[in-house]
Each structure stands twice: as C-alpha cells, then as structure tokens.
Amino acid sequence: MNKLLLLGDEAIAQAAIDAGLSGIYAYPGTPSTEIPEYVHASKQAKELNIVASWCANEKTAMEAAIGMSYAGKRAMVTMKHVGLNVAADGFINASITGANGGLIVVAADDPSMHSSQNEQDSRFYGYFAMIPVFEPANQQEAYDMVHYAFDLSEKYGLPTLIRITTRLAHSRSGVIRKEQVRPQNSLKLPEDLRQFVLLPVIARRNYKKLLSLQDKLEFEAENSGYNQYIEGTNHSLGIITCGIAYNYLMENYPNGCPYPILKIGQHPIPKKMVKKLYDSCHEILVIEEGYPLIEDHLKGMLNLGKPVHGRLDGTLPRDGELNPTLVAKALGLPATMGLPIPNIVTPRPPVLCKGCPHNDTYLALNEALKNYSKGRVFSDIGCYTLGALPPLESINTCVDMGASITMAKGAADAGLTPAIAVIGDSTFTHSGITGLVDCVVHNSNVKIFILDNFTTAMTGGQPSSAYNRLVDICKGVGVPEEHIRVLKPLPKNHEENVKAIQEELAYNGVSVIIPQRECIVTLNKRMREKFKKQTV
Amino acid sequence: MKKDIILAGVGGQGIISLAAIIGLAALNKGMYLKQSEVHGMSQRGGDVMSNLRISDNPIYSDLIPCGQADLIISLEPMESLRYLPYLNPHGWLIANKAPYVNIPNYPNLDDIYKEITRIEKHVLIPADELAKEIGNEKVVNMIVLGASAPHLGFGKEEMLDAIRQMFKNKGEDVVNQNIQAFEIGYNFKQN
Numbered sequence: 001m002n003k004l005l006l007l008g009d010e011a012i013a014q015a016a017i018d019a020g021l022s023g024i025y026a027y028p029g030t031p032s033t034e035i036p037e038y039v040h041a042s043k044q045a046k047e048l049n050i051v052a053s054w055c056a057n058e059k060t061a062m063e064a065a066i067g068m069s070y071a072g073k074r075a076m077v078t079m080k081h082v083g084l085n086v087a088a089d090g091f092i093n094a095s096i097t098g099a100n101g102g103l104i105v106v107a108a109d110d111p112s113m114h115s116s117q118n119e120q121d122s123r124f125y126g127y128f129a130m131i132p133v134f135e136p137a138n139q140q141e142a143y144d145m146v147h148y149a150f151d152l153s154e155k156y157g158l159p160t161l162i163r164i165t166t167r168l169a170h171s172r173s174g175v176i177r178k179e180q181v182r183p184q185n186s187l188k189l190p191e192d193l194r195q196f197v198l199l200p201v202i203a204r205r206n207y208k209k210l211l212s213l214q215d216k217l218e219f220e221a222e223n224s225g226y227n228q229y230i231e232g233t234n235h236s237l238g239i240i241t242c243g244i245a246y247n248y249l250m251e252n253y254p255n256g257c258p259y260p261i262l263k264i265g266q267h268p269i270p271k272k273m274v275k276k277l278y279d280s281c282h283e284i285l286v287i288e289e290g291y292p293l294i295e296d297h298l299k300g301m302l303n304l305g306k307p308v309h310g311r312l313d314g315t316l317p318r319d320g321e322l323n324p325t326l327v328a329k330a331l332g333l334p335a336t337m338g339l340p341i342p343n344i345v346t347p348r349p350p351v352l353c354k355g356c357p358h359n360d361t362y363l364a365l366n367e368a369l370k371n372y373s374k375g376r377v378f379s380d381i382g383c384y385t386l387g388a389l390p391p392l393e394s395i396n397t398c399v400d401m402g403a404s405i406t407m408a409k410g411a412a413d414a415g416l417t418p419a420i421a422v423i424g425d426s427t428f429t430h431s432g433i434t435g436l437v438d439c440v441v442h443n444s445n446v447k448i449f450i451l452d453n454f455t456t457a458m459t460g461g462q463p464s465s466a467y468n469r470l471v472d473i474c475k476g477v478g479v480p481e482e483h484i485r486v487l488k489p490l491p492k493n494h495e496e497n498v499k500a501i502q503e504e505l506a507y508n509g510v511s512v513i514i515p516q517r518e519c520i521v522t523l524n525k526r527m528r529e530k531f532k533k534q535t536v
Numbered sequence: 537m538k539k540d541i542i543l544a545g546v547g548g549q550g551i552i553s554l555a556a557i558i559g560l561a562a563l564n565k566g567m568y569l570k571q572s573e574v575h576g577m578s579q580r581g582g583d584v585m586s587n588l589r590i591s592d593n594p595i596y597s598d599l600i601p602c603g604q605a606d607l608i609i610s611l612e613p614m615e616s617l618r619y620l621p622y623l624n625p626h627g628w629l630i631a632n633k634a635p636y637v638n639i640p641n642y643p644n645l646d647d648i649y650k651e652i653t654r655i656e657k658h659v660l661i662p663a664d665e666l667a668k669e670i671g672n673e674k675v676v677n678m679i680v681l682g683a684s685a686p687h688l689g690f691g692k693e694e695m696l697d698a699i700r701q702m703f704k705n706k707g708e709d710v711v712n713q714n715i716q717a718f719e720i721g722y723n724f725k726q727n
C-alpha cells in the first residue's frame with residue numbers, strides 16, 4: 001500500500017479532502033498553519049472545487065464554516081489554540097445550534113510555547129461546548145479520525161473538535177490513505193429552518209437536546225476504537241495516556257508495557273473504561289500533553305481515592321511539553337542522558353531578518369520618542385514583536401491580537417499621552433479595526449503605527465486581508481485624512497520619517513502612521529519565482 | 537537498522553532538506569520514519585533542530601529520548617553543542633566549522649572547537665570554505681551530509697540515489713552540483 005509522508009497537519013488536510021470536504025476556513029497560526037496551506041496547494045482539492053479561504057480572523061473563519069455546515073456541506077475550520085479564544089463565541093454557540101453538514105474545528109495547541117503567548121489546552125473548550133473531542137496519537141490516527149469526526153458530526157448534528165499539539169502537527173510520518181474519496185454533500189438546508197435561530201425559546205430546546213446527547217457521545221467514545229484498554233500483567237499501576245503521550249510511554253517499553261493502559265483519543269471521557277482501570281490497579285498514572293484535565297477529574301477536589309499521579313503531584317512537570325525522557329522518570333525507569341550542554345553555548349533567540357522593514361520603522365520610532373518618558377509603546381503579535389528585544393527594545397506590550405490599539409487607548413485615557421500602538425497589517429484586519437473605531441469615537445490621543453509589509457509574515461507569508469486597503473479603511477473609520485501618514489521605512493528616509501512621526505506626536509488626537517515596505521522574505525520568494533518562470 | 541539523528545542549525549540554514557534526503561534513503565529501503573521539524577517563530581534566525589528517526593521497526597515517539605541519538609549533524613558549530621544531552625556515548629557529532637554569528641555575545645570560536653573535539657567521535661568540517669572552493673555556496677549542507685554519510689548506515693549509492701530523487705525536478709545541473717558537494721564531504725579526512 002502506498003504511504004504518504006505527511007506532517008500531522010497535512011494528514012488532517014488530506015483526510016478532510018478525502019472525506020468529502022467542501023470548504024476549509026482559517027486564519028494562520030503556528031502550529032495549525034500547514035493544514036489550510038496543504039489544501040490551498042492541493043491539486044486534488046482544486047479539481048474537487050473545494051473552497052479554501054484565508055479569513056480575516058478565527059471568528060470570521062468559524063462563522064463561515066458554520067454557514068457552510070448550515071447549507072449541508074462538510075466544513076473544516078482550523079486555528080492555533082489562542083485562535084479558539086477569538087472564535088469562542090461562534091464555537092460555543094454552534095454546539096447549541098448544532099451542525100447540519102459535518103463540521104470539524106481543529107485547534108492546535110502549543111505546549112512549551114514554542115511560538116505562542118500561552119499553552120492553554122483546547123480540550124477544555126470541547127468540554128465547555130459539550131461536543132466530541134479527538135486527540136490523535138499519531139499521523140495515521142489524525143488521518144483516520146477526520147473521517148470518523150465528520151461521520152459523528154453528521155450522525156448527531158453536532159460540531160466536533162480535533163485537538164492536536166505542536167509535536168504531532170509538525171512531525172512527519174507515513175500515512176496510508178483510504179482507497180475511496182468520499183463525494184461531497186449536496187446543498188441541503190436544515191429540516192427545521194429555525195434550528196440556527198438562537199432565540200431563547202429555541203436555544204433552550206436545542207440546549208436540552210445537546211444535554212440529552214451526552215450519554216450517547218460517551219457511548220460512542222467507548223466503542224469507536226479510539227479509546228483502547230490494553231491489558232497488562234502488573235496491576236500495581238494503571239496508566240492513562242492522552243493523545244501523543246501514548247508514544248512517549250511506549251518508547252520506554254519497546255517490548256510491551258507491563259501495566260494496563262487506557263489510551264484515550266476521544267472524549268467525553270469513557271467513564272466505564274476509566275473505572276475498569278481504576279478498580280483493577282493499585283495506583284494510577286495519568287500522562288497527558290497539556291493541562292491535567294483527566295488527572296484533575298479523576299482525583300477530585302479532595303483526592304480521597306487511590307493515589308493518582310501525574311502533573312499535579314510533581315510526578316510529571318506541571319507545565320511544558322512532555323517527552324520520552326520525562327515519562328521515563330515518571331515511571332522510575334533509568335533515563336539515559338548524554339553530556340551536559342557546555343557553558344559557552346549561548347541562547348540564540350529569533351531576530352528580525354537583515355533588511356526587515358520593521359527594523360527601520362523601530363529605529364525611526366525610537367529616535368522620535370527620544371524626548372518622551374519610556375514605556376508608552378503598546379504592541380501586538382507578529383514579526384515586529386521581536387522589536388521588544390535588544391538592540392531595539394522599542395515596545396512594551398504584546399498580549400493578544402489587536403490589543404495594541406485598545407490598550408493604548410486605555411493608557412491614554414489614564415493620562416499616558418501620547419500613547420503609541422504598533423500593529424502589523426494582518427493583525428490590524430484581524431482585530432485592530434474595532435479598536436480604531438473606539439479611538440476615533442472618543443478622539444483618543446493615540447498614535448497608531450500599522451506596519452504594512454503586505455503579508456502575514458510571522459506564520460510564513462500568507463496573504464494579508466489588509467493588502468491595498470489600509471488607507472481606505474482608516475479613512476472610512478473616520479481618521480482625518482491629514483493624520484494618515486504613509487511612510488517608506490528605509491535607512492535613506494530615516495530623517496524624513498522621524499520628522500513625520502514627531503509631527504504626529506505633537507497632534508492631540510488619533511493619528512495613523514503606515515510604514516509600508518514589503519517583507520524581505522516574501523520579496524525574495526517572489527523574485528525567485530519570477531526568475532524561475534523566466535528561465536523555464 | 538535504527539538511527540536516531542538530530543539535525544541542528546540556525547533558522548534558514550536548510551536542515552529540513554538534509555532531513556528529507558536521509559528520509560528518502562530510508563523510505564527507499566522500506567524503513568519506518570518519523571521526523572519532527574521546527575516551524576514558526578524560531579525560523580527567524582533562532583536555533584532550530586529536527587529529530588529524524590528511522591528504523592526497520594515501527595517508531596513510537598516523534599522525539600528522541602535524551603542520550604539516545606546516534607548522530608548530531610549540525611550546520612553550525614555552536615548549535616552542535618546545544619544538543620549534546622541527546623547524544624549517546626558512542627554517537628557521532630558532525631559539525632560545520634563556519635559559525636553563524638547573529639548574536640552579539642557569540643562565544644570564542646576556539647573554545648567551541650575545543651568542546652567539539654572533546655567528543656570521541658566527531659567530524660569538524662570547513663564546509664563553507666569547501667563550498668567556496670567549488671564556487672557554490674548553496675551546497676554547504678550537502679557537504680555536511682557527505683561527511684555524515686559514512687555514519688548513517690546507508691551505502692554511498694543509496695545516498696546518491698536519494699540526492700538524485702530529491703533534485704531531479706531541478707535539472708541535471710543541480711543534481712550534479714549536489715552530488716559533487718556530497719562527494720567532497722564524503723571524502724573529507726579529519727586530520
């Protein structure tokens with residue numbers, strides 16, 4: 001059988017295509033980005049006329065997917081874990097409306113925060129919404145679960161959540177595809193045309209239905225095969241693993257694990273299986289990538305039962321990603337160890353590329369702010385966040401996407417004027433525009449820098465919804481035209497740019513300054529492709 | 537056969553294509569493979585590593601346990617040392633000699649070389665210089681791959697086949713340049 005070598009992300013994308021997907025919606029975010037990217041690049045998806053859209057943010061992506069499901073077709077929406085915060089309103093309410101065509105939400109968590117602000121565990125959102133949650137252990141399971149998740153979604157008329165973590169998302173392995181590609185659904189509206197109208201009277205009815213389905217969802221979790229009870233010979237310990245934690249366990253027992261294992265890949269928690277393990281073993285070890293969700297449930301508030309070990313009692317670290325070495329220690333196995341890292345090895349944090357436009361913008365901003373007290377630059381998330389580090393040290397905050405403008409407003413209201421906001425073009429259309437509306441309505445004394453590098457650079461150069469629209473958007477929102485300043489951040493324009501910034505700093509009101517120059521990486525890529533075309 | 541390999545470097549140096557070639561050689565032999573990569577923030581000039589695991593038997597973990605890597609292959613000398621806790625006592629450390637200096641406090645180079653040569657089985661290859669000699673600075677990683685090849689467990693022809701496969705879409709010239717570079721690394725003798 002032909003195996004494809006796929007990242008976990010790509011396995012999910014290929015599975016969705018093979019399972020009769022009609023549309024995928026996303027805002028990029030590490031480690032989820034390669035799912036939509038794969039569909040965008042897929043010839044098969046093009047031939048099947050699958051819609052693949054980069055959206056302004058995760059909320060718009062979520063809602064577009066709900067809309068496609070309403071119309072009876074299979075939809076997928078993908079995001080990084082914090083993206084689910086942005087999409088949460090639609091997500092939680094979609095569990096009340098229910099789905100019509102199969103609907104899968106994929107959230108990619110980032111334990112150890114390789115590229116993120118936190119390591120929140122999306123499984124909690126699944127429980128919050130009371131919908132089935134999947135945690136694949138490997139690339140093949142990721143592929144297989146997508147088919148099943150669409151089936152389950154259509155069987156119960158509910159959205160489903162697939163939760164992966166960085167290691168699976170960005171690790172390649174062989175995947176066997178299903179032989180048959182399932183056809184897409186045809187357009188078919190919900191039988192009850194008021195199903196999606198969440199007026200209280202309807203919402204209450206729908207919610208009761210959701211509650212009544214919970215036992216059935218647990219029954220499915222017990223019987224789907226994605227939760228497996230694996231018998232062992234030594235009952236002094238019973239082990240529960242979630243998702244990829246199973247791999248780290250088995251890595252330590254190449255000839256088979258002596259203890260009984262409950263391998264969990266589907267929620268809600270299959271209670272009968274948990275009880276069987278609990279009753280037959282003296283102690284329990286819970287190994288889960290993420291927060292101690294199952295461990296906490298099992299322990300209960302008072303921890304009155306058998307000893308339950310895991311992240312809460314220090315058997316495993318409370319935070320960060322797991323690995324086979326940590327799991328070996330938790331099992332009391334002798335962990336192998338190489339040599340220590342020599343002291344001379346220094347950290348090498350990421351930096352702005354040579355020639356990055358953000359660098360010139362920050363140099364100009366630093367100089368323009370020379371005579372102001374420090375600590376007034378509110379920034380946001382993107383490559384430009386690296387401006388927090390030496391040598392630039394230009395920015396003072398990075399909280400969540402869009403927070404630069406609104407935090408600057410709040411600080412200006414508190415008397416820190418002028419307050420500066422620094423936001424990327426893609427982040428601006430993601431969730432900066434509404435903040436700008438607030439500033440204009442209250443005529444706040446904020447100076448908003450929209451760093452327009454024509455792309456969503458941090459996540460690998462996806463198109464930016466702001467492209468060619470920034471000035472018009474700002475005008476439309478009501479920023480006075482003379483206070484929208486477009487600059488070209490280049491070393492030779494430094495003096496001129498500093499002067500323009502200083503002029504706006506002297507104005508008491510909303511200014512938008514748009515330093516505009518293409519990201520060096522996307523520029524180079526474009527040039528290479530152009531060159532390739534010319535030589536072919 | 538089973539090899540656990542750590543590929544190290546600085547974001548943008550091209551460790552993924554190295555992993556891909558070794559991966560191809562493994563797949564051609566019907567081996568199992570897992571390869572974890574770094575995408576995201578660190579790609580902007582930060583330290584990056586990839587775990588490549590190949591084996592005749594199924595592989596569980598995407599990550600190599602500490603102390604169990606058979607090889608560290610690094611396109612940068614200091615980065616090769618960052619992963620020493622993963623190297624097994626008999627493992628090989630293959631490092632490019634040319635530093636990638638993008639931090640103000642890059643350590644003294646001789647100290648780095650001293651640490652590398654302290655490892656029993658090491659190859660420290662001036663891949664940048666060798667690439668310059670043949671006038672092609674794009675093939676540094678192929679030279680390092682060549683120097684690693686004798687310790688990867690594949691025959692030389694198997695590696696060459698994988699390189700041909702990898703670059704066949706880019707034309708004869710590119711294939712030959714990469715093979716030439718591979719040979720230079722392969723024939724390199726540590727003095």
Ligand SMILES: Cc1ncc(C[n+]2csc(CCOP(=O)(O)OP(=O)(O)O)c2C)c(N)n1
Nearest residue numbers: 029083381382383424425426427456457458
């Ligand atoms: C809610 C949320 N979604 C997605 C991300 C991932 N993310 C971080 S920065 C970024 C892109 C920012 O692009 P832009 O604002 O244009 O700045 P650039 O990187 O191009 O400088 C994305 C998608 C995130 N951190 N939070």
Ligand code: SF4
Nearest residue numbers: 353356383457519520
């Ligand atoms: S990828 Fe583009 S925006 Fe990001 S640091 Fe490099 S040049 Fe700057």
